[in-house]
Amino acid sequence: MSQAEHFDIVILGSGQGGKQLAWHLGRSGKKVAVVERRWVGGACPAVACLPSKNEIWSARVAHLVRNAAHFGSLTGAVKTDMGKVRARKQGMVDREIAFHLNAYKESGAELIMGSGHFVGPKTLQVALNDGGIRLLAGDEVVLNVGTHAAIPDIAGLKAARALTHIEALELDYAPSHLIVLGGGYVGVEMAQGFRRFGSRVTIIEPGRQLMGREDADAAEEIQRILSGEGIDVLLNAQPVSVHGVSGDTVSVSVRTLKGEEKIEGSDLLVAVGRVANTAGIGLDEAGIELDARGFIRVNERLQATTPGVWAIGECCGSPQFTHVSVDDFRIVRDNMAGGTRRTDDRLIPYVVFTDPPLARVGLSEQEAKRQGIPARIAKLPMSHVLRTEATDETDGFMKVVVSANDDRILGFSMIGSEAGEVMAVIQAAMLAGLPYPKLRDAVIAHLTIAEGLGPLLANVPPRS
Structure with a gap:
């Protein structure tokens, strides 16, 4: 084996946390190498978070234009040019690539495009994308290899060449009938987006509700919203087999409570979960356990x-959100310098970018019950938030979980306009240990969505 090039830090994967760490360490004078096999900056700016939200926004514009007459704007026939939708998305991706390349240059960290494989402890052999091999050794090594879409073992599915979110975001046409396997967060976002682009859409979900980690009332509200836009939702539907090829004609046979039925469509999207990118990279050679x-x-x-x-x-089981990877960077950065940062004391929020979006932080009602935590629950329909009278965004509700023993806010969920922004207010209050009456009695600007927090918190039952 040839002599390895020595670095202070070698990072495998250029996702959100890894690249932030590389730039920080590079600016600090460390010799840093980042090995990335495909996407400069990782999946988030290339094929996941940013591109999906870009196209979802285009879908929202299409939806608003189609419904413009309701607000007094008269239009003619509306048609979506999916080529332009994709081009707009790709323009953003190209700008992100340029930003990342410049950030590497300015930080002094070296970006190496190639596939890394451990050949020993803290030693990587990299097959370069443009040919050749490099051998890298680091005093410290960071794994940031992410996850990929799971493809379940269903007869005929592999042969059907189904789409994942990556391929779906490259389509330059709206499928005539898109079948979505999986009613989780990715599935519902993509289903609504393509429905608004003009596709017929069917969601097949094996569980008893959409978004299985949410309270039943939240799942039911999202299903009501999707069904109202013409999306067919099959629950308790277990896929048995797939026939045909996605992009031509494809069918999915499902087993339901009523028996077996066949769903026929033009395209098939699989969105049933994620698998860590830990296979085939020599982790056993490096003594790294899974x-x-x-x-x-x-x-x-x-x-x-x-x-x-x-x-x-995501590769180490952190919650699958970009903002969590950023916090992972901060934890590793500080702990490399002798700190004592931990992952088990975090308050992690998230947003599902349906329209309206779903946002949550802290405990849900069902989680509090499952953990045996006494809690008081309050809800407020979005139709009771005065701003929605002006905007007609009345779908959804706010929901808060408050301790039954004191006035601490334990959790908050919301389906409604600007849900992510409103949730951040509750998150700040939770981090500050603010008792809910302080926020209930705060003077919040009129006419805002956040103004609804006042009446929501006024609905909290008194302590018994």
Whole structure:
């Protein structure tokens, strides 16, 4: 084996947390190498968060234009040019690539495009994308390899060449009938987006509700909204087999409570979960252990089982959100410098970018019950928030979980306009340990969506 090039830090994968760490360490004078096999900046700016929200916004514009007459604007026939939708998205991706390349240049961290494979402890062999091999060794190594879409073992599915979110965002046409396997967060976002582009859409969900981690009332409200836009939703529907080829004609046979039925469509999107990108990269050669699900085993400081090895983001089981990967970066950054940052004391929010969006932070009602935590629950329909009278955005509700023993806010969920922004107010209050009456009695600007927090919190039952 040839002599390895030595670096202070070698980072495998250029996702959100890994690149932030690389730029920080590079600016600090460390010799840093980042190995990335495909996407400069990782999946988020290239094929996931940003591109999907870009196209979802285009779908929202199409929806508003089609319904413009309701607001007094008269238009002619409306048609979506999916080529332009994709071009707009790609223009954004290109700008992101340029930004990332400049950030690497300015930080001094070296970006190496190629596929990395461990050949020993803290030693990577990299097959370069433009040919050749490099051998890299680091005093410390960080794994930031992410996840990929799971493809379930269903007869005929692989042969059907189904879309994942990556391929779906490259379509230059609206499928005549898109079948979506999976009613989770990605599935419902993509289903609504393509419905608004003009596709007929059917969601097939094996569970008893959409978005299985949410309270039943939230899942029912999202289903009502999607059904109101003409999306067919099949629950308790277990896929049995797939026939045909996505992009031509495809059918999915499902087993339901009423028996077996066949759903016929033109295109098939699989959105049933994620699998860690930990197979085939030589982790056993480096002595790096995986857990039972195939994720890198780490402690609460994000240290792997091998000394000098860290992991960031989805590949080590962190919640699958870009903002969590950013916080993982902060934890590893500080702990590399001798700090004591941990992952088990975080308050993690998230937003599902349906329209209206779903946002949540802290405990849901069902989680509080499952954990045996006494709680008081209050809800407020969005139709009772005065701003929605002006905007006609009356779908959804706000919901708060408050401790039954004191006045701490334990959790908040919302389906409604600007849900993510309103949730941030509750998150700040929770982080500050603010008792809910302080926020209930705050003077909040009129006419805003956040103004609804006052009447919501006024609905909290008194302590018994």
